[in-house]
Amino acid sequence: EIVLTQSPGTLSLSPGERATLSCRASQSVSNGYLAWYQQRPGQAPRLLVYGASSRATGIPDRFSGSGSGTDFTLTISRLEAEDFAVYYCQQYGSFPRTFGQGTKVEIK
Amino acid sequence: ELQLVESGGGLVQPGGSLRLSCAASGFSFSTYWMTWVRLAPGKGLEGVANIKQDGSEKYYVDSVKGRFTISRDNAKNSLYLQMNSLRAEDTAMYYCARDHRGLFDPWGQGTLVTVSS
Numbered sequence: 001e002i003v004l005t006q007s008p009g010t011l012s013l014s015p016g017e018r019a020t021l022s023c024r025a026s027q028s029v030s031n032g033y034l035a036w037y038q039q040r041p042g043q044a045p046r047l048l049v050y051g052a053s054s055r056a057t058g059i060p061d062r063f064s065g066s067g068s069g070t071d072f073t074l075t076i077s078r079l080e081a082e083d084f085a086v087y088y089c090q091q092y093g094s095f096p097r098t099f100g101q102g103t104k105v106e107i108k
Numbered sequence: 109e110l111q112l113v114e115s116g117g118g119l120v121q122p123g124g125s126l127r128l129s130c131a132a133s134g135f136s137f138s139t140y141w142m143t144w145v146r147l148a149p150g151k152g153l154e155g156v157a158n159i160k161q162d163g164s165e166k167y168y169v170d171s172v173k174g175r176f177t178i179s180r181d182n183a184k185n186s187l188y189l190q191m192n193s194l195r196a197e198d199t200a201m202y203y204c205a206r207d208h209r210g211l212f213d214p215w216g217q218g219t220l221v222t223v224s225s
Contacts, residue, residue: 035211037153044203044215045145045153056213088153092210096169101152 002027002091006100012108019076021103023089028069030093036065036074039102040085048087049074079105110134110214112204117219124194128219130187130204138162138182141207144189145215146200154200157189158207171197194223 003026013019023034029052036049047056049065052072062077076083084107089100116128128144143158157168157178166178177190187204199222205212 033210037212044217045212046215047211047213050211090153090212095167097155097210099153099155 001096002029002094002098004089004091004098004100006087006089006103008103009101010104010106012106013079014108015079015081017079019074019079019083019105021074021076021087021105023067023072023074023100025070025072025091029072029091032068033091033093034065034067034072035090035092036063037088037090038083038085039088040082045088076105110206112206112214112216114202114204114216114219117202117221119222119224120194121225122195122223124223125190125192126194126221128189128191128202128204128221130189130216132185132187132204132206135206137180137185142180142187143205143207143212144178144187145203145205145212146198146221147203147218148197148200151200156202159187191221194221196223199223 005024007022032052034052037045038048039045048059053065064075066073086102086104088102111133113131120126144156146154146156159166159178175193179188201218201220203215203218205215
């Protein structure tokens, strides 16, 4: 099973700042099948990015994904109030699908 | 509008059973894999089980094999999770999600399962 390690565990930033979230896989993610999900407090997770760098429908362009192989990054260019949430990476290139443990982006 | 609505969660004693349901609308339910994912307190997301369009293939995370059963009724656009022999470590919010080639989208709002005496 592919283990995904996210860092940092918590990111304390102010609105307008740039957020950089990391996701490292224990082995290469097949075909770059790496996704990012956002979970706001009290809400269901929602898909942000798939295929490492493609934004899902309706996702603002301040969210961008990059990376390949074992190292992936989610960048939020300018944090807005609604972006303070927990972010999970997920690999879906091999079974079982696995998630990282999450990065919480909190208001500083 | 794509929508998934879970129900059936609650407080149950260790060793007890619960059946979760997920009602789907706004898409062709019978043409998609479906999945259950849980979020336990202080932990990350974990895929619990998923099921093929016609129910002919089912997969489970090791920790629930032999205790949980996933099923679906395409005529009712519904997904189910029968949970038996529940343990404290099964305490979590349980979400159903449409599974498109391993991508989970959309998700329901979740139903809370608490296993405690």
